[in-house]
Amino acid sequence: MEKGVYLDHAATTPPRPEVLEVLEETLSATFGNASSIHSFGQEAKRVLEESREKAAAAIGAEPGEVIFTGGGTESDNLAVRGAAYALRDRGNHLITTAIEHPAVLNCCAALEEEGFQVTYLPVDRECRLEPARVVEAIRPETTLISVMFANNETGTIQPIAEVGEIARRKGVAFHSDAVQAVGKVPVDVNALGVDMLSMSAHKIYGPKGVGALYVRRGTALRPIVYGGHHEHNLRPGTENVGGIAAFARALELAVEELPGATEHLELLKEKLASGISERIERVSRNGRDGDCLPNILNMSFPGTDGEALLLNLDLLGIAVSTGSACSSGATEPSHVLLAMGLEPLMAQASLRFSFGRDNTVEHIDRVLQALPDIVNRLRKVGDSRAFR
Ligand SMILES: *Cc1c(COP(=O)(O)O)cnc(C)c1O
Numbered sequence: 163m164e165k166g167v168y169l170d171h172a173a174t175t176p177p178r179p180e181v182l183e184v185l186e187e188t189l190s191a192t193f194g195n196a197s198s199i200h201s202f203g204q205e206a207k208r209v210l211e212e213s214r215e216k217a218a219a220a221i222g223a224e225p226g227e228v229i230f231t232g233g234g235t236e237s238d239n240l241a242v243r244g245a246a247y248a249l250r251d252r253g254n255h256l257i258t259t260a261i262e263h264p265a266v267l268n269c270c271a272a273l274e275e276e277g278f279q280v281t282y283l284p285v286d287r288e289c290r291l292e293p294a295r296v297v298e299a300i301r302p303e304t305t306l307i308s309v310m311f312a313n314n315e316t317g318t319i320q321p322i323a324e325v326g327e328i329a330r331r332k333g334v335a336f337h338s339d340a341v342q343a344v345g346k347v348p349v350d351v352n353a354l355g356v357d358m359l360s361m362s363a364h365k366i367y368g369p370k371g372v373g374a375l376y377v378r379r380g381t382a383l384r385p386i387v388y389g390g391h392h393e394h395n396l397r398p399g400t401e402n403v404g405g406i407a408a409f410a411r412a413l414e415l416a417v418e419e420l421p422g423a424t425e426h427l428e429l430l431k432e433k434l435a436s437g438i439s440e441r442i443e444r445v446s447r448n449g450r451d452g453d454c455l456p457n458i459l460n461m462s463f464p465g466t467d468g469e470a471l472l473l474n475l476d477l478l479g480i481a482v483s484t485g486s487a488c489s490s491g492a493t494e495p496s497h498v499l500l501a502m503g504l505e506p507l508m509a510q511a512s513l514r515f516s517f518g519r520d521n522t523v524e525h526i527d528r529v530l531q532a533l534p535d536i537v538n539r540l541r542k543v544g545d546s547r548a549f550r
Pocket residue numbers: 172173232233234235236238263265310312313314339340341342362363364365371372373
């Protein structure tokens with residue numbers, strides 16, 4: 163069988179060889195507990211702190227501001243719940259957007275059950291938040307704003323620096339889920355004015371189950387898990403030194419290779435988008451032209467069903483997504499596309515293609531060869547059903 167075409171890099175990426183090398187090497191040679199005083203422990207501690215320096219450098223932070231976690235979801239939880247609890251005596255109101263990842267949305271839902279109030283800001287047709295909405299939503303009791311850097315379904319980049327400026331002016335803590343953005347676009351925590359920023363290794367060719375939360379010095383935060391004194395008392399538990407070293411290497415490489423990678427990804431994305439528009443009637447693109455990630459393309463194929471498209475492509479060895487991986491399995495339309503104002507049927511008829519460093523022009527050609535027939539076949543089935 164021909165090798166498959168993987169176009170779902172927003173869901174996860176294959177670990178790259180340089181990263182696997184660091185992972186294996188660290189897991190076996192640097193197995194000590196970083197809290198131990200003997201030389202085995204000190205060696206692990208050294209690798210841990212070196213990794214922290216690398217991760218901090220990748221986002222313009224100080225090493226002491228990087229807290230390693232068990233991934234993006236945990237980073238989001240630590241930021242949102244940790245800040246909400248830490249600032250509870252100052253207020254119980256949080257602001258976020260309707261298009262966040264479930265890691266933030268479901269945190270907020272849980273906090274609402276505990277008596278917090280949450281405002282979910284809308285986005286426009288291009289999936290972008292208007293910063294003025296944030297200003298309008300701020301109340302005296304607002305303690306935290308959480309706005310994702312780039313959306314995982316459409317790739318739309320949010321006006322983070324503007325929101326950061328508003329948050330700073332109003333004295334409200336500001337968190338951004340940058341899991342999709344880090345390694346794809348330049349991220350500088352000081353230019354953005356964020357107090358907290360979430361990252362995850364497996365979206366940038368690192369291992370799963372490891373990530374980090376940037377926490378600006380002086381940010382009020384409570385841990386959400388209790389134990390030892392690791393990670394500034396914010397994330398207890400023996401450090402995953404192998405995973406952390408691999409994550410730091412993945413970050414370092416992503417930032418180093420950013421300009422060339424961006425060009426490669428943009429080329430693939432635009433080739434697929436224009437190829438689809440030329441070959442298939444009545445398609446539309448979801449997202450924003452400028453201010454978007456180079457690697458995510460979301461399109462609607464009205465008269466079809468996204469899941470049927472996905473399964474048909476999968477039979478031909480082409481892997482895509484219908485939205486966020488976390489909500490597939492359930493057949494509900496994407497909350498992101500709905501928030502952008504798409505009709506439910508249109509949202510259900512959408513696919514996300516997300517490109518990676520190993521994708522080639524040949525991969526795009528294979529999709530362009532396969533997709534028109536699949537769409538036409540599904541549209542015919544849909545039409546004949548409508549006439550029954
Ligand atoms: C993947 C993703 C997460 C979750 O990260 P995990 O490391 O898989 O827990 C959070 N936010 C966004 C935007 C993501 O794309």
